[in-house]
Structures are given as C-alpha cells and as structure tokens.
Amino acid sequence: MHYFLGVDMGTSSIKATLLDEEANILFTKKIAVQLINPAEGIYEIDPIKTWWQGFTSICAGIKAEVDLHSVKAVCVSSVCGSFVPVDQNFNPLYNAILYGIDTRAKKQVAFLNEKYGEEYLREHLGGLFNTHSVIPKFLWLKENYPDLYQECRYFVESNNFVTARLTGTARWDFPTAAGTRLVDFKTMNIPEKILSDNGLDQAKIPNFSWPTEKIGEVHHTAAAATGLKAGTTVVLGAGDINAEAMAIGAINPGDLVFVYGSTISSLLTIERYITLKGFNPGMSILENTYRLGGASSSGARFIDWMDQLIGESYLNNRADLPTGILILPYLDGARVPFDNPLAKGVFFGVHRKTEKKDFYLAAREAIGYEVGLLLDKLNSVYPVSGTIKAMGGLTNDQALMQMISDITGKKQKVYKGIDASFGDALLAMTTSYSLTEIDQLVNVKKVRNPSTIFTPDETMHQAYQPLVGKYNRLYENLKELF
Secondary structure (H helix, E strand, C coil), X not given: CCEEEXXXXXXXXXXXXXXXXXXXXXXXXXEECXXXXXXXXXXXXXXXXXXXXXXXXXXXXXXXXXXXXXXEEEEEEECCCCEEEECCCCCECCCXXXXXXXXXXXXXXXXXXXXXXXXXXXXXXXXXXCCCCCHHHHHHHHHHCHHHHHHCCEEEEHHHHHHHHHHCCCCEEHHHHHHCCCCECCCCECCHHHHHHCCCCHHHCCCEECCCCEEEECCHHHHHHHCCCCCCEEECCCEHHHHHHHHXXXXXXXXXXXXXXXXXXEEXXXXXXXXXXXXXXXXXXXXXXXXXXXXXXXXXXXXXXXXXXXXXXXXXXXXXXXXXXXXXXXXXXXXXXXXXXXXXXXXXXXXXXXXXXXXXXXXXXXXXXXXXXXXXXXXXXXXXXXXEEEECHHHHCHHHHHHHHHHHCCEEEECCCCXXXXXXXXXXXXXXXXXXXXXXXXXXXXXXXXXXXXXXXXXXXXHHHHHXXXXXXXXXXXXXXX
C-alpha cells in the first residue's frame, strides 16, 4: 500500500493530511504557527523553527501511525507571496517575509510603479506592484541588507523552502509567481527588464513550473532528518488557495472559491488571461487555465480584533439587521481590490443609540460587504457564478455565512473537515493517477460533498442593497484622506 502526504503551511497553522491509494484519510495533524510582528507593517516567520521543524514534527507523528517508507509522494503548499532568502544549501539568511500583510516595501512599491507606469505593468505583469509583490521586497532587502543580499543564492517561496531542503532543487510554481507579479506574461518568464534595471540578480530567482510537476526526490540527508524514504517523489505544489481549490474540485473555468480564514481569499478560475485593477491575475493549477483573485484585508484577523475591543459576544438576532453601520476593515491597509497600504479602518453610520451588539454584528456585516465588493468587481470583467464554494475557519459561524449570502445574493456551498493539505495530498496522488481518476474515487467524492448550503433570504437581500451601494462608494470617497 502506498501513501500520499499533503502539507499546508498557513498564516496561523501547519496542516497535514495522509491518504492511501483509495483516498482514505489515514492521518491529519495541525500545528500552530507563531508570527513575528516586531513593528507595524512587518510580518515574518522563523522558517527553521516553524516550517522545517513543523514538517519534521508532522513526519514524526505519521511515523508513529504508519510506515513512513510507504509514502510514495509528498506535496507542500503555503501562503502565497511569502519568501525566504537562502544560501546554496537552503539555509535561511533572514526570516521569511510574509505576503501582503507585510508592508515594509511601500517605498519600493511606489518607486517601481512610478518608474514603469500602470500601462506597462498591466501589460507585462498583470497590474501595478503592491505589498503582495515580491520584487519590491527583494529590492528592500538589497537596499537595507546589501551583504545579506550578496550572500543570498535564492529567494525561495515558502513551500519551496521545505521542498528544496527535501530535494535540493529550487523552483517557484507558476500560480504563486504570477500572483506576486513575478511573471512577465509576454515571455512566461521572469521580468528581465525590471530586474536588470534595478540591479536585481536574475539568478537568485528559481525557474517556474506547474504545480503538478515533480520537483525531485527526497535525498539521503533529508531522509535522515524526516524519516521519509530516500527517493520519495516530491511534487511542486502551489499557494494554499490553489490547494484548497484542488481539495474541493474547483479548478475548472467558472469555479468560484472563497476561503474565509485569517484574511479572505478569492479565486475565480477562467479560461483566458484577463487583468482587473486591484486583483492578482495569473495562472491556475492546470496549464491553459487562468485565474483572478487575491486576498482582502478582512477576515478572522479583523473580527477577532473587533471582538477583543467589544469584550463579549452577542447572538445574531436577525431582527437587528441590517445594523446600518459600515466598517472599512483596513487595519493593515487595504489589499484586494484597492492595494493601498495607507488605508485605515473607518466606522460610518454610528449614532447615539448605537450599542456594543451593533458593533459586534456590523463587524460581521463588513465581511459580507467586502465579499460583495469583490464579486461586483470580478463580475465587471467575467460572468460570476451564482454559487460560492466556501472553505475556512469562519465558515463555522453559520450566522455569518447566512449574512454573507443575504448581502451578496449568492448561494454558498460550505466544505468542512477539508483544507489545503487534503488538496496537497490529491496533488501528490497525481504521480500515480490522472485527475479524472482522482475525481472518480469514492472517498474523494464523499469528502467533496458540501456539508452546508446557505441560500440568500430575498427580503434581507433587498434590505441590504442600499447599504451595499454606500459601502461600495465609501472607500473611493475617503481615499484622499488616507
């Protein structure tokens, strides 16, 4: 019997799933992740203590349950847009710099955008640079730590930090590279002109491949460290939302995925390359499929912050909805769809009779308004499905999920007990089976059945529409003040 291991390295946790040849789930594990936030706008992770030791800890846990030498293939995903500067032996020279929530390179973002202009950047990279982009952060490292920059052999994406240490091969996956403005769509390669113009060494950026491709095999040193068998196949993998889409079988054109996690990530798979201001265009898991999407500034991070301020929880009484309070949840700046690191949180519509429970509910309404805003903008360039395929920790809040459906008018199919690591394990299975064969496995079909379906209440939807219109105008009317 052969096994397939999937591991996802997220913002708040590392998750793992082990499948057998029939896609039975044999093992799952979750390990907490410790973020490093030494200053406003700086978000890092210790890649050895968190990612590598987390991975070896997962392997130790599996070894206690099954024979690790029976693992035929491994696939790792991670938070898209994070990277680590490493030496030739893939030892980190600096902490991993995280995705768009890390805004340290705001100056470099502004410099590059002014230097090349929106037309050029949209034509070649899909849009302007933003805090999710990695080239400005490469430049930040070069300017602030020139000796470290010179010593750096590769900038590896966060999942490749683990897979490179397993195989000795550095590689970026196309979806992640494209989502971080690292792919020139004219050449399907690195943006050589931009790198060259700014004195950035092109050799420090690994080659690109597709997520289902084999990156290499576990070498003997890594085998000794992990317990995996030397020669075990390692599949490249991709960003976590790509793995989540794989987990629920939403990788075909027209599929719309929202992941309600620490932030809200959206992924619309399409059959052609389209750009949309404020969104991350690029490739999807399969060749000749594309995507639009990105991560917003709202999500569990925002709700947790609001709940801590309020100090207590309130039941969702639908009679109290809509609250009439609009909140821009830009505690760490605005990401998709505005890409403005200078944006701030805003409360609009507060009056003398506003109570704590109103803020509690309005924080959750803000999630629905944000989702609705993203859908409206996506729909302006591509017909959006009437159904959202939803995942993530916030889907456990049924009142919130119903609120989102009421605000957006979209049906939501919620998938529970399934995460990116399951999608990674399925990607690992592509070393033995075709995607069609995987889709037909009984256990895959069983896991992919939605646990809950939320249908919008038409009366509530109509009640929210005037507020949706105000919310969609609020940022534009305030952006000069930021």
